[in-house]
Amino acid sequence: MKDQKNDKNPNQRSLTFIVNGTETIVDPVNVNQPLHVSVNKALQQTGNSGRPLGDWQVLFNDQPLDINKKVEEFNFPDNAVIFLSLKAGQGGHF
Amino acid sequence: MDIFEESEQVTDPEVTRKKFEQEVRKFRAVEQQYRTKGILIQNIQFPKIQFAFCSTKLQPNIIGYSVLLDFTNYDTEPPSIKFVNPFTNGKLKREEIPFAFLQFKSPFQHQDLIQGGGTMDIFFCIPGVREYHQHPAHSGDSWLLYRGKGEGTLLFILDQLYLHSLSTIRGFLLQPITKMQLHQEFIVPQINIQITQ
Numbered sequence: 001m002k003d004q005k006n007d008k009n010p011n012q013r014s015l016t017f018i019v020n021g022t023e024t025i026v027d028p029v030n031v032n033q034p035l036h037v038s039v040n041k042a043l044q045q046t047g048n049s050g051r052p053l054g055d056w057q058v059l060f061n062d063q064p065l066d067i068n069k070k071v072e073e074f075n076f077p078d079n080a081v082i083f084l085s086l087k088a089g090q091g092g093h094f
Numbered sequence: 095m096d097i098f099e100e101s102e103q104v105t106d107p108e109v110t111r112k113k114f115e116q117e118v119r120k121f122r123a124v125e126q127q128y129r130t131k132g133i134l135i136q137n138i139q140f141p142k143i144q145f146a147f148c149s150t151k152l153q154p155n156i157i158g159y160s161v162l163l164d165f166t167n168y169d170t171e172p173p174s175i176k177f178v179n180p181f182t183n184g185k186l187k188r189e190e191i192p193f194a195f196l197q198f199k200s201p202f203q204h205q206d207l208i209q210g211g212g213t214m215d216i217f218f219c220i221p222g223v224r225e226y227h228q229h230p231a232h233s234g235d236s237w238l239l240y241r242g243k244g245e246g247t248l249l250f251i252l253d254q255l256y257l258h259s260l261s262t263i264r265g266f267l268l269q270p271i272t273k274m275q276l277h278q279e280f281i282v283p284q285i286n287i288q289i290t291q
Contacts, residue, residue: 018127021120021249051243062261081127085253086244088197088207089221089235 015076017042019084031072039067042084051086059083098174098215098225103141105170114141114165117248124249132260133252136180141165143248146180147255151263152289159191161255163248164224172237172246174224175255177208177216188216192289195258207258220254222246262291 014027015038024045026038039058043049058065060082065074076082103110118138121128125135132148132155146160160180163173177186188211195207195218210216210225217225222245227237237246244250271284 018124020244020247020253021124023124023127048244057257059257062257083253085257086250088254088258089240089245090197090199 013071015042015071016079016081017046017084018081019043019046019048020086022046022048023081029071032070034068035065035071035074036067038071039084042082048084055087056084057087059085098217098228101164101167101171101174101224103167105167110165110168111140113168114143117165117168118143121248121252128252131256133256136160141168144178144183145252147260149260149263149289151260152266156192156289158193158260159186163251169241169246172222172224172227172240173248173251175218175251177218185215187211191216193259193263194291195255196262196291197258218251218255222250222254264290266290 009028011031012028013031014025015029016023016025017039018024019042024042026041026045029038035058036053039056040049040053043053043056053067058067060074060076060080065082121135130150132150134146134148136144136146138144142162142164144160144162146157148155148157157180160178160183162176162178162183164176165173177191178184179186179190188208191208196204197207197220198204207219208216209219215225217223217229219226219229221227221232221235221240222237224237226232227235240246267288267290269286269288271286
């Protein structure tokens, strides 16, 4: 019997996102594709595709991510949770 | 004098209650993720919900502040945010919150998003917050431009408070204070503790 783990495509993985508080898993994710591909899928899956990608900030461990980089470049751990939060409108000025 | 008025419930209370419960349910689904960031729920009593914001990056951990969100009239109006003492629930003054709520407009220009003070209550100055839209300077930036688009939801507000305060914390800065106290036998060593961001 084949080991199922060995059947997994090494170029694919899953990523967990929390989009404005709603958790969603994008699976499969091609690790050679830019992160924005997965981000767009996460937005679609959570019904948040109505706003341009530029309205969102993509954060892992509170650090903003360059979504044009390939997924594999980030070396996300298996339990990584990527947060997508709306950027706050300009405030603090009267 | 305070320019911010308490809202009256003019929306059907059942509608507001259902939307409030929906917001709480969404938060409950990801509560553990927010707990690890230091955002702890303190009290829920419709139409209000209180959270404590704690820094988990600092040792010892500290409770920076609490917020009381008031969903009265939601979502005809956005929620109100009051900064309160996590233990006594008294309103906080700006100097009692040990963080800058930084919004970077450019790499060289940033703005503190906590505004008000003096005779006015402090408030979190971004679209999606009732006090922002009530402020006379923002009369041209109506809540109706944002309603239903993501701003003003419970998790949006928690994210924005967190991202502009706790997430920017780097550590403690300890500064010994040497005060020569004349005519006293002992000099008590004092340390000034600041939070660096």
